[in-house]
Each structure stands twice: as C-alpha cells, then as structure tokens.
Amino acid sequence: MSKQWWKESVVYQIYPRSFNDSNGDGIGDIQGIISKLDYLTELGIDVVWLSPVYQSPNDDNGYDISDYEAIMSDFGTMADWDQLLEEMHTRGLKLVMDLVVNHSSDEHDWFIESRKSKENAYRDYYIWRPGQDGKPPTDWIASFGGSAWQYDEETDEYFLHMFSKKQPDLNWENEKVRKDVYEMMRFWLDKGVDGFRMDVINMISKKEILPTYEEFQAGYAKAEPYQFNLPGVHDYLREMNEEVLSKYDIMTVGECPKVTPSEAKKYTAEHRQELDMVFQFEHMGLDKYKGKSKWELKTLELRDLKENLSKWQKELENDGWNSLYWCNHDQPRIVSRFGDDGKYHRQSATMLATLLHMMKGTPYIYQGEEIGMTNCHFDSIDDYRDIETLNYYQEMVGEHGKTPNDIMPSIYAKSRDNARTPMQWNSSAEAGFTTGTPWIKVNPNYKKINVENALADENSIFHYYKKLIELRRQHEVMVYGSYTLLAEDHPAVFAYERELNGEKLLVLCNFYGEKTTFELNDCTPYEVLISNYPTELPNDAMVTLSPYEALVYKTTSH
Structure with a gap:
C-alpha cells in the first residue's frame, strides 16, 4: 500500500453557517473562518473540509447550488474565499471543498432552461418523465419525505429529485x-x-x-x-x-x-x-432498528459496533x-449519542476520540467535537431549522396525529440541527459566535463548554485531541499499521491492536460508566502512549479500567 499525504492527515470539517460570524448578521462567514485559522493550527489538523459556500437559495443549507462558480453573499465574496485559501496555505493547511453534483438547485441556469420546453438544449441535463394516469412516474419517496417526483405544468412532465423538490437530480447519462x-x-x-x-x-x-x-x-x-x-x-x-x-x-x-x-x-x-x-x-x-427510520430510537450494542468497525x-x-468519523453536519453529537454528556462528559468524549483516531484510516473532526459540544434540546419545534427535522415533525404531528411530546425525544436525539448550533467560542453572549442574533439558537451550555475554557485547561477535551493528532505524526503505526480486534465478547471494552514493523499498540476503551477489568493475556505493556485518566503500567495481567477510560499501551508479545 502506497504512502500518501492524505492518509497521514487529520481533517477538520467546517460548517460555515455555524462556525464564526465576522459581521454581526448572525450567519457564519468566510472572514469569520479566516480569523480562527490560528485556532485550527493550534489544534494541529492538516486539512479543512469546507461545507458548501457556493451561491444557493439555501433550501438545504447550501447543498442546493444555483451557481457552482460563485460564493453565496451570506458568506462573503470570491475575494474573501481567495484570501481564505491563501491564509490557509500560508499556515500549511489544505482546503477541501464540497462537490455537490448529484443534483443542483432548481434556480440553477441549467434547470431554468431545462423546464422551458421538451426541445430545450438543457432538457436532458435533468431527468424528466411523463406521469401515469395523473400520478408520478414511480412511487419513489424522496430522502426528505414525499414523492421523489415534482410535476411541472410548463411541459406537463415530472422531474426527479431524490432530496428536496428544489434539488432536481442531474442526468449523468448526458x-x-x-x-x-x-x-x-x-x-x-x-x-x-x-x-x-x-x-x-x-x-x-x-x-x-x-x-x-x-x-x-x-x-x-x-x-x-x-x-x-x-x-x-x-x-x-x-x-x-x-x-x-x-x-x-x-x-x-x-x-x-x-x-x-x-x-x-x-x-x-x-x-x-x-x-x-x-x-x-x-x-x-x-442505534436504529433495521429497516426503520432513524427517528425510531434504539440503544447501541457495543458488540454491533465492534463487529462493524472491525469489518471495515x-x-x-x-x-x-477508510474515512474515520463520528460526527458531521448530518449527524448528532457523538458524546451525546454514544457517550455520556453529563457526569462523564470529558471521559466519554476522549474515549470515543481515542477509539476512532487509533484506527487505520484518515480521521475527521467535526467543528466543536474537539471541545465536546453536545446535542441541543430546544423547547419548541420553532427553534429548529433543518428541513428533514421539520418535515418529520409535520408528518408525525400534522398527518399521523402524534403529540409534540411523542416526537421531541427523537428530534433531541437525531436532528441534524444538533450538529448545526453555533460553535461555542467563549462564555460571552451567543457564545462569541456573533454580535447579532444567530440564524439558529446557541446551545445553552456554552458558558461551560467553549473554546476559551478548553484552551485554558490542560486536561480538556481539546488538549486530548491535540495530543492524539501529535501522536499520529510521531507513530507511523497509527497510520499504516495492521488492525486486530481483541476480546470480541468483552461486554464493556472495545480492544484492538495496531502493529507495524515490530511496533505494537494495544488500545483499550471502556465504553460504559462503570469500572471494568481487562486481561492482557500474551502482551506486556512497557509504555503508556496516551490515557484519559492518570495511569501507570499494570502490575499484573489484569487491568482495571475506570468509567469511559481510554488507554493506549505500547506492548511486546511474550
């Protein structure tokens, strides 16, 4: 397997609308990102993945693009973007952009032309079909709910949209x-x-x-x-x-x-x-039932996670x-999802980080993950902005007669807005994200969980992530080493080994909030590489792990 820079990198995803607002309009922007590049350098990441900043009507938060070669005015100008790239490259950071080409916006010039007539030169840029007896061409359901076909009176045909009706699918056959x-x-x-x-x-x-x-x-x-x-x-x-x-x-x-x-x-x-x-x-x-929607909540079984991640x-x-990730703009906050965002907030957040970053693949950190940002529990559906969440609520309450109390626990657990609340920079108003009114509410726990506090505390989640990233640069085994799952049936510990050219790491992660033990069997630890508790080398073959403890040993085999 060849060595590549992107295999050795750590990627940080920025969701620009929620990262940092430089002009007080309540929306994060490119100048806001530029002002925080030194923070990213301090964390130690190599690559920034920037979610869409292209021109868009913003039906699906920028994933509906009306001009692929222009910047949305909410975020700034092309000159701002050019400055961002230059400032990043000056700091040794790389920039990865989102490419959204399964669909465009219905306000893209291609689609505006396409819908004018069946003979238009751009007609076949999209997927058009006649209906059947006044019904759509097929019974397909779009990812955000409702039919995947939208009727257009202009030409008496339907166009395909696998997401929002404002996101017509492009015809790649053309x-x-x-x-x-x-x-x-x-x-x-x-x-x-x-x-x-x-x-x-x-x-x-x-x-x-x-x-x-x-x-x-x-x-x-x-x-x-x-x-x-x-x-x-x-x-x-x-x-x-x-x-x-x-x-x-x-x-x-x-x-x-x-x-x-x-x-x-x-x-x-x-x-x-x-x-x-x-x-x-x-x-x-x-953490969902097979064949059911993501909104039907199920408790994660550790054995299922071991089996799945090990398979990959x-x-x-x-x-x-492999891409290694827990969080992104579409997923709930991992410390709330698979960890404990209350009593063991720091311990579970750092355990989950260890489990992921020690595996083989390129690790991704989603903004705020490195300070342990949590899911939000907004009181009212009116405080939510995500189209998928709002559609689900409307369907359940408006069409199926459910009460808000029936629905909100699922939204608290799985709404995409959990990831989209503003980045928590400090304990000032609106978490230092904006001087105005944010486009979506700030998580109320920002006075405790924020960057300023994390930077000041040597034992913070931030400093633990920083150390994981440093270790990755120092130990090639973390990048290219083989992977072996251990103790498959252990009810509480996710354990595995990494090995490369005689260097061997033993990774132990207690997935729960109770103490547990782990038998070392045929390996002898000789150095603690990283741990989220103060720890020493074990005296015998049995290791006791504290709640949500993560331990990585350098080991030798007997």
Missing part, C-alpha cells in the same frame, strides 16, 4: 452534463483547492429504464435498487479521475450511503483510479482506505 461538471471542478482546482468531498456521489448513476406499476406490485416500489452504487457510477468516476482528478495532487472522499466494504473497495482501490476514500454510514445506523478495518486493510 455527456454534456459530465463535461460541464468537470470544467467546474477544474475551475476550483486551478484556483488551488486541495481536493473534494463528494456529496452522495454513489447516487449519480440512475437506471435508464424506470420500473412500471406492475413491477411495483412485485416489490419494486423502493427507489434504492435504482439509486445507489449502480455499475455506471464507476464508469463516471473513472472518467472523472482520468479527465480531472489524476491531473492534480489532491484528496477525494466520496459520501456513499448504502455502500458495503466490497463496494467501497471498488471506489477506493488504488489500481481502479476512482476515489481515495469513502464515507460509509453503517456504524451510524447501529479488515476488508479495506490492504486494498482501499
């Missing part, structure tokens, strides 16, 4: 679409960006022949067989790599819902020349590459 996308990618790469995070990139290929109503009766009502990981996607990505990606020294990560390890190898194996790594979501679905570690060990 070579002109692909050429225009590649040209846009070159625009940003020639400006100097260091790569792309590709939004739902495994959805860009759709089956040309859509199912009939008769096929629906035979069980084809779901969109998934026509939507994810279809063979054509690999043709498109290899073409993209050949035409664009291979010409630059960059990193690429594809967001790939419903991807399996065997499929992920097709995307990321070096000889296939497609992507560098993918985001998979299997571990993010372990082993299957991509020599062929492909």
